[in-house]
Amino acid sequence: MKPKIWLSSPHMSGNELPYIHEAFESNWVAPLGPNVNSFETDLQSYLEEDRHVAALASGTSALHLSLILLGVENGDEVICQSKTFSASANPIVYQGATPIFVDSERETWNMCPVQLEIAITDRLSKGIKPKAIIAVHLYGMPYKVDEINAVALKYDIPVIEDSAESLGSLYKGQKCGTFGDFSILSFNGNKIITTSGGGALVTKTLKQKEKAVFLATQARDDAPHYLHSHIGYNYRMSNIVAGIGRGQMTILDSHVARRRSNHEFYVNALKNNDNIVFLQEPDGYFSNRWLSCILLNSKSTREGLRLALEKENIESRPLWKPMHQQPVFKTAPSYLNGVSDELFEKGLCLPSGSNLTDAELDRVMTTIKTYFSK
Numbered sequence: 001m002k003p004k005i006w007l008s009s010p011h012m013s014g015n016e017l018p019y020i021h022e023a024f025e026s027n028w029v030a031p032l033g034p035n036v037n038s039f040e041t042d043l044q045s046y047l048e049e050d051r052h053v054a055a056l057a058s059g060t061s062a063l064h065l066s067l068i069l070l071g072v073e074n075g076d077e078v079i080c081q082s083k084t085f086s087a088s089a090n091p092i093v094y095q096g097a098t099p100i101f102v103d104s105e106r107e108t109w110n111m112c113p114v115q116l117e118i119a120i121t122d123r124l125s126k127g128i129k130p131k132a133i134i135a136v137h138l139y140g141m142p143y144k145v146d147e148i149n150a151v152a153l154k155y156d157i158p159v160i161e162d163s164a165e166s167l168g169s170l171y172k173g174q175k176c177g178t179f180g181d182f183s184i185l186s187f188n189g190n191k192i193i194t195t196s197g198g199g200a201l202v203t204k205t206l207k208q209k210e211k212a213v214f215l216a217t218q219a220r221d222d223a224p225h226y227l228h229s230h231i232g233y234n235y236r237m238s239n240i241v242a243g244i245g246r247g248q249m250t251i252l253d254s255h256v257a258r259r260r261s262n263h264e265f266y267v268n269a270l271k272n273n274d275n276i277v278f279l280q281e282p283d284g285y286f287s288n289r290w291l292s293c294i295l296l297n298s299k300s301t302r303e304g305l306r307l308a309l310e311k312e313n314i315e316s317r318p319l320w321k322p323m324h325q326q327p328v329f330k331t332a333p334s335y336l337n338g339v340s341d342e343l344f345e346k347g348l349c350l351p352s353g354s355n356l357t358d359a360e361l362d363r364v365m366t367t368i369k370t371y372f373s374k
């Protein structure tokens with residue numbers, strides 16, 4: 001069997017271990033410490049806007065805390081992009097609230113502003129005002145920030161920006177992760193930078209960050225004994241994990257460049273293949289190209305190609321199955337236009353890691369070309 005080519009695997013820089021050694025030597029082996037603080041500062045300076053960052057155990061916990069900070073409770077409704085990974089929607093249910101799914105538009109594959117407004121006016125007509133909107137920059141492609149924000153502003157509903165896949169992406173020159181009332185980042189093993197597992201909440205005020213950290217560290221009130229007036233969570237990032245994050249921040253830009261060059265490679269190599277369409281960057285959009293995705297002309301071509309790659313020990317994956325199609329969310333109200341269903345049928349994510357070698361990219365390309373030559 002040929003060696004496995006992964007969709008998106010961890011890519012260490014070599015700068016991580018010194019921070020981990022430092023943590024061991026100073027005995028900061030705990031969910032707090034100098035690496036946690038410095039990783040937060042690194043992220044804050046990277047994002048460039050006046051934002052505050054709380055390092056957490058995962059992107060999912062960051063989404064959960066953002067819903068709590070927005071006061072989402074049992075019986076509330078929260079709007080969520082349907083075309084996403086399930087972690088965008090699950091925390092809505094943790095709060096006992098109902099997800100309302102909104103379909104995508106074709107230009108960025110992200111939340112459609114037209115469907116968003118239809119969803120909001122329909123919920124309002126039923127007497128319910130959604131408590132938040134979770135919009136996602138899927139695969140690193142920014143969503144239509146201005147259009148989504150305009151709708152959110154018109155109906156006065158806060159936006160949670162799920163930037164788990166889009167660290168390093170830009171919209172009109174501004175970094176993704178700075179557009180929401182709250183924004184979240186993920187450093188899971190498959191993301192553009194990884195801490196093995198981890199995430200962050202990005203807030204507009206220091207007070208919000210402090211509240212998030214308070215809740216993430218078991219909500220201990222100020223007293224010599226353990227005193228609690230809130231339900232707390234164990235969501236803080238470990239100081240060991242944050243050491244990996246500090247090392248990864250040193251190569252974030254080069255990881256973005258590598259992922260973008262993978263995408264360029266695929267576009268150039270396949271430009272004469274009329275069976276394949278790529279997601280283009282609209283004017284003013286800069287995608288980190290976390291995953292390179294293609295659309296085939298039918299579901300059977302997509303599945304055929306996926307199996308041909310699998311036979312060569314190359315991992316690929318259909319585009320995320322929309323949440324409104326997931327068994328677990330089948331009773332959730334959805335506002336649909338058919339776009340995410342079609343993307344799911346025809347779309348495939350290709351190997352996209354920043355650590356892919358030229359030989360590996362060639363192996364992927366040979367397999368694709370052989371499949372279409374039959």
Ligand SMILES: *Cc1c(COP(=O)(O)O)cnc(C)c1O
Pocket residue numbers: 057058059060061084085087088136162164165185186187188197198199
């Ligand atoms: C990975 C991911 C998350 C969750 O992040 P974790 O750190 O794995 O909890 C949320 N939303 C999207 C879109 C993701 O891709």
